Amino acid sequence: MKTTEIELRRPLIIPVFIPQEGCRHRCVYCDQPTITGASQASWSPDSIREHVRSYLGNCGRYPVQVAFYGGSFTLLPEARQRLFLGSVQEFLKQGLVHSLRLSTRPDAIEASNLRFLQNMGVKTIELGAQSLSDSVLKAAARGHSSRDVCEATLKVQQYGFETGLQLMPGLPGDSRETFLRTVDKSIALSPGFVRLYPTVVLSSTPLEHLYRRGRYRPLSLKQAVAWCKEAKQRFASAGIPVIRTGLQPTVTLEQPGRIVAGPYHPAFGQLVHSSIWSDRISPVLKKASIQSQRLVIHASPYQLADIRGHRNGNIKRWMTELKLTSLETVGCSQTGGGEFRVTTP
Numbered sequence: 001m002k003t004t005e006i007e008l009r010r011p012l013i014i015p016v017f018i019p020q021e022g023c024r025h026r027c028v029y030c031d032q033p034t035i036t037g038a039s040q041a042s043w044s045p046d047s048i049r050e051h052v053r054s055y056l057g058n059c060g061r062y063p064v065q066v067a068f069y070g071g072s073f074t075l076l077p078e079a080r081q082r083l084f085l086g087s088v089q090e091f092l093k094q095g096l097v098h099s100l101r102l103s104t105r106p107d108a109i110e111a112s113n114l115r116f117l118q119n120m121g122v123k124t125i126e127l128g129a130q131s132l133s134d135s136v137l138k139a140a141a142r143g144h145s146s147r148d149v150c151e152a153t154l155k156v157q158q159y160g161f162e163t164g165l166q167l168m169p170g171l172p173g174d175s176r177e178t179f180l181r182t183v184d185k186s187i188a189l190s191p192g193f194v195r196l197y198p199t200v201v202l203s204s205t206p207l208e209h210l211y212r213r214g215r216y217r218p219l220s221l222k223q224a225v226a227w228c229k230e231a232k233q234r235f236a237s238a239g240i241p242v243i244r245t246g247l248q249p250t251v252t253l254e255q256p257g258r259i260v261a262g263p264y265h266p267a268f269g270q271l272v273h274s275s276i277w278s279d280r281i282s283p284v285l286k287k288a289s290i291q292s293q294r295l296v297i298h299a300s301p302y303q304l305a306d307i308r309g310h311r312n313g314n315i316k317r318w319m320t321e322l323k324l325t326s327l328e329t330v331g332c333s334q335t336g337g338g339e340f341r342v343t344t345p
């Protein structure tokens with residue numbers, strides 16, 4: 001495969017979780033070990049290499065990135081950063097890993113550190129922006145401003161890194177309007193990609209305390225899906241991919257009592273995609289149902305699960321609302337990613 005082709009594909013990510021390493025903060029919602037499903041691992045160069053090797057055996061021909069997630073990487077002492085990045089250099093040299101990736105706080109970006117990261121093979125930096133509203137950031141005790149997010153994003157981009165922004169709709173003080181302003185401001189920063197993590201209340205966090213005292217009300221699942229849907233559509237119009245919507249389900253996160261409240265759903269991303277498809281397909285089905293009560297939706301095989309919806313939710317609703325006697329979905333490899341057709345059988 002040519003290098004240009006490799007560059008165009010999203011990489012396979014080998015995650016190395018370093019929950020809350022380097023962090024000197026206590027954001028109201030945060031319990032990194034629960035979110036990442038990783039314990040406070042005491043990584044050594046050998047254990048990191050072993051971990052990476054265990055993934056490399058299965059990753060075929062994808063471009064590969066090793067990602068250091070869950071901490072504030074650039075706040076780690078330089079020796080610790082060197083230990084993590086240094087331990088995977090041999091994979092970079094052998095071409096088994098193509099680049100490195102890390103996540104950090106927007107107020108922890110220094111020019112001298114960026115040069116070091118570049119020299120060590122880091123290509124992608126994800127910034128935990130969470131919001132671009134100063135009042136929301138303050139209520140979440142993030143300890144940085146929206147200006148820090150803007151300045152960090154520009155600095156990281158100036159140095160040629162691919163930049164990702166992580167946003168958390170539904171933090172204390174957030175509203176639909178405030179969140180959509182955050183989306184628009186994020187678009188203006190032209191990140192390479194975005195992740196959306198609707199806020200959930202985890203046990204033993206300051207947010208749980210606020211929630212129990214009636215001082216914080218999380219988004220409902222329906223609200224969170226609607227907000228994320230609107231955000232995804234705005235990012236899509238700007239050509240910015242949303243590469244994750246909703247927290248990754250993990251055994252730790254799904255342990256009873258870990259999630260106290262909030263819009264967690266193990267298939268949250270699918271709920272959002274299905275809702276977007278529903279908006280697009282419903283009017284076409286409605287029109288076609290005037291002619292026939294038996295209909296077929298043709299689309300790319302990769303889109304059919306989202307079109308049908310979680311547990312066939314869209315199909316069941318369309319059947320009932322439009323009084324259809326049959327509604328099939330058929331994969332058509334010639335149909336483009338976002339296209340569909342409705343016919344009779």
Ligand code: SF4
Nearest residue numbers: 020023025026027030
């Ligand atoms: S969200 Fe990040 S900065 Fe905030 S407490 Fe957790 S690890 Fe620290």
